[in-house]
Amino acid sequence: MAFFKRELSPVERFENALQTRHAEREKLSQQLRLTEAALAEKRAAAEKLAVAGAATARLERAEARMREMDDRTRTLRAALTETDEQVASIERALADARAQRDREMLADQIEAMAAAIEKAAPGFGAGAAALVDAVNKNAAEVAEATRFATNVGALHREVLAAVDLVCWELRTIAVRTRAGNANMALLPQPQAEQPPSVDIERQMIYTLNPLLWRESGEVRRVPAFAMVGLPKALLPIALRHQHVDYLNARRVQTLMHVHGSGASKTPPAEDDPALVDLDALSVEAQASTQANVA
Numbered sequence: 574m575a576f577f578k579r580e581l582s583p584v585e586r587f588e589n590a591l592q593t594r595h596a597e598r599e600k601l602s603q604q605l606r607l608t609e610a611a612l613a614e615k616r617a618a619a620e621k622l623a624v625a626g627a628a629t630a631r632l633e634r635a636e637a638r639m640r641e642m643d644d645r646t647r648t649l650r651a652a653l654t655e656t657d658e659q660v661a662s663i664e665r666a667l668a669d670a671r672a673q674r675d676r677e678m679l680a681d682q683i684e685a686m687a688a689a690i691e692k693a694a695p696g697f698g699a700g701a702a703a704l705v706d707a708v709n710k711n712a713a714e715v716a717e718a719t720r721f722a723t724n725v726g727a728l729h730r731e732v733l734a735a736v737d738l739v740c741w742e743l744r745t746i747a748v749r750t751r752a753g754n755a756n757m758a759l760l761p762q763p764q765a766e767q768p769p770s771v772d773i774e775r776q777m778i779y780t781l782n783p784l785l786w787r788e789s790g791e792v793r794r795v796p797a798f799a800m801v802g803l804p805k806a807l808l809p810i811a812l813r814h815q816h817v818d819y820l821n822a823r824r825v826q827t828l829m830h831v832h833g834s835g836a837s838k839t840p841p842a843e844d845d846p847a848l849v850d851l852d853a854l855s856v857e858a859q860a861s862t863q864a865n866v867a
Contacts, residue, residue: 582670582674583670583673583674584667584670584671584674587663587666587667587670588667590663591660591663591664591667594656594659594660594663595660597656598653598656598657598660601649601652601653601656602653604649605646605649605650605653608642608645608646608649609646611642612639612642612643612646615635615638615639615642616639618635618638619632619635619636619638619639622635672753673753676750676751676753677751679750680747680748680750680751681747683743683744683746683747683750684743684744684747686743687739687740687743687744687747690736690739690740690743691736691740694732694733694736697729697732698729698733701725701726701728701729701732702729704721704722704725705722705725705726705729708721708722709722727776730819730820730821731777731820731821733821734820734821734825734826735820737826737829738826738829738834741829741830742833742834773788773804774804774805774806775802775803775804775805776802776803776804776805776808777800777801777802777803777820778800778801778803778808778811778817778818778819778820779798779799779800779801779817779818779819779820779822779825779828779829780795780796780797780798780799780801780816780817780835781797781798781815781816781817781818781828782797782816782847782849783795783796783797783841783845783847783848783849784801784803784811784816784817784848784849784851785841785848785849785850785851785852786803786804786807786850786851786852787852788804794840794841794843794848795840795841796835796838796839796840796841797835797847798828798831798832798833798835798838799834799835799838800820800834800835801835803817806855807851807852807855810851810854810855810858811851811854813858814849814854816849816851
């Protein structure tokens with residue numbers, strides 16, 4: 574029966590190498606201590622012979638033994654210094670390998686999240702379709718039920734478009750995380766939006782130009798290429814002039830892949846010449862309609 578040896582991960586290889594270098598350093602350190610002690614004995618012996626006036630031959634032999642021990646001490650010190658440098662280098666490599674391992678684990682978790690979202694999307698779609706069918710297949714026609722089915726259908730399309738976008742963004746983050754150029758702590762945190770007025774009916778759309786409109790006495794400005802909740806009263810005029818489009822539109826999907834959802838974009842400045850005033854467009858459209866009627 575053949576046994577296959579498991580391939581070690583980079584972290585395990587560096588940990589083993591570090592353990593080996595530490596053992597070598599400990600061995601060299603012990604040898605250096607013994608050699609330094611022996612050198613001290615040789616020096617003491619040579620000094621004793623010199624003080625006692627020993628013969629030249631004995632002094633030369635003592636000096637030779639002292640020089641030999643001194644050379645060995647220098648060699649061991651150099652080897653110990655080199656080992657310390659290797660230990661420091663391996664420790665840096667081990668830290669990098671551990672960081673990469675953590676990035677790989679985080680990227681795997683992000684990709685698993687994207688896969689889980691994609692797996693759950695058909696279930697949501699089936700549930701939404703069942704709700705719409707429950708209304709459309711019934712012989713009775715009730716305005717409230719019809720409006721409910723229309724809203725569920727629109728929400729279904731928006732959610733599927735959002736699923737495609739968020740899965741693409743998650744996989745992009747995973748790729749950057751593996752490469753080490755995505756710092757999760759520096760990613761823009763989702764900012765809490767101001768709660769919209771309860772009496773304003775909105776539609777989630779994607780902007781093609783920077784827009785402004787007024788609601789509740791305040792001016793709202795939104796950047797181009799961003800998902801926003803536009804008041805439905807302004808939606809027809811914005812669509813007519815090609816300033817916005819629905820989330821499930823093909824060009825919007827492409828723009829989302831290029832520009833993202835726009836969650837981290839800052840609103841345009843008040844004097845931005847590209848700003849489109851939807852309120853002004855709506856007033857002009859009403860005046861034109863009244864003129865045509867007259």
